[in-house]
Amino acid sequence: MQDGKEFPVQSIIMHDIILYTDGSSRGNPGPGGYGAILMSGDKQKELSAGYRRTTNNRMELLAVIAGLQALKKPGMNVTVYSDSQYVVKAVKEGWLNKWLATNFAKGKKNKDLWVKFYDLFRQHHVKFVWVKGHADNAFNNRCDELATTAADGKNLLVDEGYEMDPDRLIL
Numbered sequence: 757m758q759d760g761k762e763f764p765v766q767s768i769i770m771h772d773i774i775l776y777t778d779g780s781s782r783g784n785p786g787p788g789g790y791g792a793i794l795m796s797g798d799k800q801k802e803l804s805a806g807y808r809r810t811t812n813n814r815m816e817l818l819a820v821i822a823g824l825q826a827l828k829k830p831g832m833n834v835t836v837y838s839d840s841q842y843v844v845k846a847v848k849e850g851w852l853n854k855w856l857a858t859n860f861a862k863g864k865k866n867k868d869l870w871v872k873f874y875d876l877f878r879q880h881h882v883k884f885v886w887v888k889g890h891a892d893n894a895f896n897n898r899c900d901e902l903a904t905t906a907a908d909g910k911n912l913l914v915d916e917g918y919e920m921d922p923d924r925l926i927l
Contacts, residue, residue: 773834775823778899779815790819791902806906810915816840824876839889868917
């Protein structure tokens with residue numbers, strides 16, 4: 757109240773999203789999978805998929821992509837917890853910006869996924885936190901379980917970005 761007048765109080769509640777991710781590969785390359793857990797308030801959603809031939813780094817990155825793709829609206833505050841130094845450092849230390857600026861020169865791998873990630877990343881307010889893998893973080897451990905179970909599953913998907921890469925085709 758100011759000078760006897762009431763002013764409506766507007767409150768904007770922006771739900772923060774927590775995203776835990778992990779990737780796995782049985783061999784590098786080999787069958788692989790990712791696991792992700794999205795959390796907002798009291799809601800939680802698990803995501804996972806398995807691929808017949810891929811790499812661990814691709815699955816680590818694909819876990820983040822899958823989580824960001826699952827968000828229903830842009831502009832969300834997202835904290836990503838990952839045990840992948842590759843993914844976390846690429847963003848936090850500016851590697852990705854350099855790779856994009858040079859169009860992934862000098863054979864930088866996984867361009868297809870990094871470009872997809874970057875398009876999603878720009879739609880939100882994303883912060884990365886590195887967590888130690890295979891330690892005492894229950895959510896990271898659950899993501900590992902989702903990823904390895906997916907990698908060991910049947911009817912594995914084709915990681916087209918990996919298998920159709922001209923540098924990897926076996927004729």
